[in-house]
Amino acid sequence: MSAVISANMLATIAALIGDTARANILFALMGGKALTAGELAASAGVTAQTASGHLAKLADAGLVAVEKQGRHRYSRLATPEVAQALHALMTVAAMAPRRHHPTGPREVALRLARTCYDHMAGRLAVAITDQLQADGHIILDDGAGQITRSGQHLFDALGIGQTTMPGKRPLCRTCLDWSERRPHLAGRLGAILLSRLLEMQWLAKAPAGRALLITSLGEKALIEHFRLPVDWRQTDLYPCRSNGNSNGF
Amino acid sequence: MSAVISANMLATIAALIGDTARANILFALMGGKALTAGELAASAGVTAQTASGHLAKLADAGLVAVEKQGRHRYSRLATPEVAQALHALMTVAAMAPRRHHPTGPREVALRLARTCYDHMAGRLAVAITDQLQADGHIILDDGAGQITRSGQHLFDALGIGQTTMPGKRPLCRTCLDWSERRPHLAGRLGAILLSRLLEMQWLAKAPAGRALLITSLGEKALIEHFRLPVDWRQTDLYPCRSNGNSNGF
DNA sequence: CAAAAGCTTCGGTCCAGGCCGAAACATGCC
DNA sequence: GGCATGTTTCGGCCTGGACCGAAGCTTTTG
Numbered sequence: 001m002s003a004v005i006s007a008n009m010l011a012t013i014a015a016l017i018g019d020t021a022r023a024n025i026l027f028a029l030m031g032g033k034a035l036t037a038g039e040l041a042a043s044a045g046v047t048a049q050t051a052s053g054h055l056a057k058l059a060d061a062g063l064v065a066v067e068k069q070g071r072h073r074y075s076r077l078a079t080p081e082v083a084q085a086l087h088a089l090m091t092v093a094a095m096a097p098r099r100h101h102p103t104g105p106r107e108v109a110l111r112l113a114r115t116c117y118d119h120m121a122g123r124l125a126v127a128i129t130d131q132l133q134a135d136g137h138i139i140l141d142d143g144a145g146q147i148t149r150s151g152q153h154l155f156d157a158l159g160i161g162q163t164t165m166p167g168k169r170p171l172c173r174t175c176l177d178w179s180e181r182r183p184h185l186a187g188r189l190g191a192i193l194l195s196r197l198l199e200m201q202w203l204a205k206a207p208a209g210r211a212l213l214i215t216s217l218g219e220k221a222l223i224e225h226f227r228l229p230v231d232w233r234q235t236d237l238y239p240c241r242s243n244g245n246s247n248g249f
Numbered sequence: 250m251s252a253v254i255s256a257n258m259l260a261t262i263a264a265l266i267g268d269t270a271r272a273n274i275l276f277a278l279m280g281g282k283a284l285t286a287g288e289l290a291a292s293a294g295v296t297a298q299t300a301s302g303h304l305a306k307l308a309d310a311g312l313v314a315v316e317k318q319g320r321h322r323y324s325r326l327a328t329p330e331v332a333q334a335l336h337a338l339m340t341v342a343a344m345a346p347r348r349h350h351p352t353g354p355r356e357v358a359l360r361l362a363r364t365c366y367d368h369m370a371g372r373l374a375v376a377i378t379d380q381l382q383a384d385g386h387i388i389l390d391d392g393a394g395q396i397t398r399s400g401q402h403l404f405d406a407l408g409i410g411q412t413t414m415p416g417k418r419p420l421c422r423t424c425l426d427w428s429e430r431r432p433h434l435a436g437r438l439g440a441i442l443l444s445r446l447l448e449m450q451w452l453a454k455a456p457a458g459r460a461l462l463i464t465s466l467g468e469k470a471l472i473e474h475f476r477l478p479v480d481w482r483q484t485d486l487y488p489c490r491s492n493g494n495s496n497g498f
Numbered sequence: 499c500a501a502a503a504g505c506t507t508c509g510g511t512c513c514a515g516g517c518c519g520a521a522a523c524a525t526g527c528c
Numbered sequence: 529g530g531c532a533t534g535t536t537t538c539g540g541c542c543t544g545g546a547c548c549g550a551a552g553c554t555t556t557t558g
Contacts, residue, residue: 006427009342010335011272018264019546020257027256037505050547052506062345071504071555085341086259088334093258095330096311146395178255268516286535299517301536320525320534 016061017089021046022054026077026086029064031210032117034076083117087175094178111179112233113212115205119190120197120212121177124222127232129184135227140183147189155189158225160196197222265310266338270295271303275326275335278313280459281366283325332366336424343427361482362452362461368439369446369461370426373471376481378433384476389432396438404438407474409445446471 017023024044028035035043041051055075058064065078077083113124120128132138137151147155155161175186185193197203202218214222222228266272273293277284284292290300304324307313314327326332362373369377381387386400396404404410424435434442446452451467463471471477 006339006342007273007276008269009345010276010339011267011269013267013338013342013345014263014265014272015267016263018260018262018267020260021546023260023263024256027259038503046546047548048505049507049549053546056506060346063341073505079341079344081337081341081344085334085337088330088337089262090255090259092312092328092330092334093255093262095328096258096262097309270516287533295516296518297535298519298537302516305536322535 013061013063013085016057016063017086019054020044021050022058025051025054025058025075026063028210029075029077030083030086030117031115032076033205034067034074036072036074040075077117080117087116087178090178109206109211110209113203113214114210115194115212116175116177116186116210119175119184119186119194120203121175121179121184122212123180123233124212124214125184126177126180126182127228128222128226130182131226131228132185138185154225155193158193158196159200160192262310262312262334265306265312266335268303269293270299271307274300274303274307274324275312277459278324278326279332279335279366280364281325283316283323285321285323289324326366329366336365336427339427358455358460359458362463363459364443364454364461365424365426365435365459368424368433368435368443369452370424370433371461372482373461373463374433375426375431376477377471377475379431380475380477381434387434403474404442407442407445408449409441 017026021044025040028040028043037051037055038048040055041048044051044054046054055064055066055073059066059075059078062078063082064075067074067076077086111122113120113122115121116125119125129138129140132151132154133140135150136148137154139146139148152161175184175190177184184190194203197218198205200218200221201215202221204213204215206213223230223232266275270293274289277289277292286300286304287297289304290297293300293303295303304313304315304322308315308324308327311327312331313324316323316325326335360371362369362371364370365374368374378387378389381400381403382389384399385397386403388395388397401410424433424439426433433439443452446467447454449467449470450464451470453462453464455462472479472481
C-alpha cells in the first residue's frame with residue numbers, strides 16, 4: 001500500500017507519454033528546439049485544437065514549458081530530466097523485440113546524425129566516441145567517463161578547453177543510442193561539443209526535424225580532427241536485422 | 250514522418266507503463282526480486298486474471314521476463330535498462346508540481362531506506378553518499394563519479410576492495426532519489442555496497458515490499474564506519490511539505 | 499477598424515482497452 | 529484419482545479519454 005502513491009505518479013507520467021499524439025510531440029521536442037503549437041500539431045498529425053489540449057496536459061504535468069512570444073506559444077521540454085526519461089524509454093523501446101521491421105526509408109538521415117536533446121546521437125556520434133576512446137582521449141566505463149590529458153589537448157584545439165575547469169572534473173557521461181545501440185558522448189561535454197561543431201559549421205541543423213547535416217567543411221574536418229575511419233558511414237556496427245543473434249533481440 | 254516510427258514505439262512502451270495496475274506491478278518489481286503473478290496481482294490491487302493479462306503484455310513487450318517454476322511463474326524486470334527507464338520516469342514524476350500531498354503514513358519506512366533495483370535509496374543512501382563525498386572518499390559530478398585513494402581504503406575495510414579492479418576504473422554512478430531529491434550512490438559500486446551490507450547483516454530486506462530495515466548491529470556500525478551524523482534520520486533535507494517554498498512545489 | 503493568423507474552449511461522438519465472472523488449464527499434494 | 533492452488537482464456541460490460549467541428553479569444557497586419 002505504501003507504494004501506491006508513487007506508482008500512481010509513475011502511471012500518470014507514463015500515461016501522458018503513452019499517447020501517440022503526445023509521444024510525437026515529445027519526440028519532436030527532443031530535438032532541443034522550442035516549437036510552436038502549430039508545428040507540433042503538424043508533426044503529431046492532429047489538428048490544432050487537439051494538440052493544444054495535449055500541450056496543456058503536458059505543461060500541467062511539468063513535462064513541457066511554454067513561453068509566449070507574440071501570437072506564438074513556444075513549447076520545449078521542461079527539464080533535462082524529462083529528456084533523460086524520454087531517452088531511457090526510447091532505449092527500452094529500441095531493445096524491445098520487434099515484430100515487424102518498418103525501417104523507414106527516410107529514417108536513414110536520422111540514423112546517421114541527429115540531435116539528442118542537447119548533444120549528438122546517431123552513427124556519427126558513436127563513431128566519434130569510439131575513436132576518442134580508441135585513441136585514449138577519453139575513458140568510458142558504463143555511464144561515467146573521464147577526459148585524459150591527451151583528450152584535453154584535443155578539445156583545447158577545438159576551442160573548448162575551458163570545459164576542463166581546474167576545480168571541477170569535466171563532465172563526460174554517455175548515452176545509449178537507440179538506433180546504434182552503442183554508447184555515445186553525452187553530458188556537459190557532449191552538449192558543448194555539439195554547440196561548438198555547429199558554431200564552426202562542421203554540422204548544421206536540418207530545417208525541420210532532428211537530423212544533423214554534415215557540411216562539406218565538416219566532412220573533411222571531422223575525419224581529420226577525430227581521426228575517424230574514412231568509411232565511418234558504412235560501418236554497420238550492429239547487423240541487427242540481418243542474422244539472428246543469440247541474445248533474443 | 251521519419252520520426253513517426255520511433256515516436257510510436259515510444260508511445261507503445263510508455264502506454265504500457267502508463268496504466269495504474271501495470272505501473273504498480275512494475276513498481277513492485279523495482280525491488281529487484283522476482284515475484285509471482287499472484288503477489289503482483291495483490292500489490293496492484295486487481296484480480297489474478299487481470300494481472301495475468303498485464304504480465305503477458307509486459308512480457309510481450311520485453312519489459313519483464315518470466316520464469317516458470319512449478320506452478321508458479323516468477324516475473325522480474327527484463328533488463329537493467331527497464332529499471333533505469335522506470336527510475337527516470339519516477340524522477341520526473343517526483344519533480345512534477347504536486348496538486349495534493351497525500352504523503353502516506355506508511356511511506357516513511359520507504360523514505361528512510363529502500364532498495365532501488367540493485368542498490369540503496371532513501372534517506373540513508375543519501376546520507377551515506379553525502380558523507381562519503383564530504384570526507385573526500387568519492388568525488389561526484391553529475392551522473393559520473395570516482396573513488397579516491399582514501400575511498401578505496403574505506404571500501405577495502407568493508408571487504409569490497411576488489412571493486413577497484415586494477416585495469417578497470419571503479420564504476421560509481423549516482424541516481425537521483427525520488428523521495429529526497431538528492432543523488433545517491435548507484436552503479437556497480439552501489440550494487441556491491443548494498444549486497445555487502447546485507448551480507449554483513451547491517452541491513453535486512455523487509456519481508457514484503459522494497460523497504461530496507463536497519464539492524465541493531467547496523468545501527469551503530471553504519472554511523473561509525475561512514476561517520477554519519479548521529480541525527481541523520483532527522484535531517485530533513487528538503488522540507489517539501491512543511492513550509493511553502495518558492496519553487497512551486 | 500476589419501481581417502487574418504495562431505491558439506484555446508466547448509460540446510458531442512466514438513472507440514480502445516481495463517476490469518471482472520466464469521470456466522478451462524496446469525501443477526502439486528493427499 | 530480427487531482436490532486445492534496458481535494461472536490463463538473467453539466474453540461481455542463500461543468508462544476514460546482522444547478526436548474533431550464550431551465558436552471564442554488574442555495579437556499582428558493592412
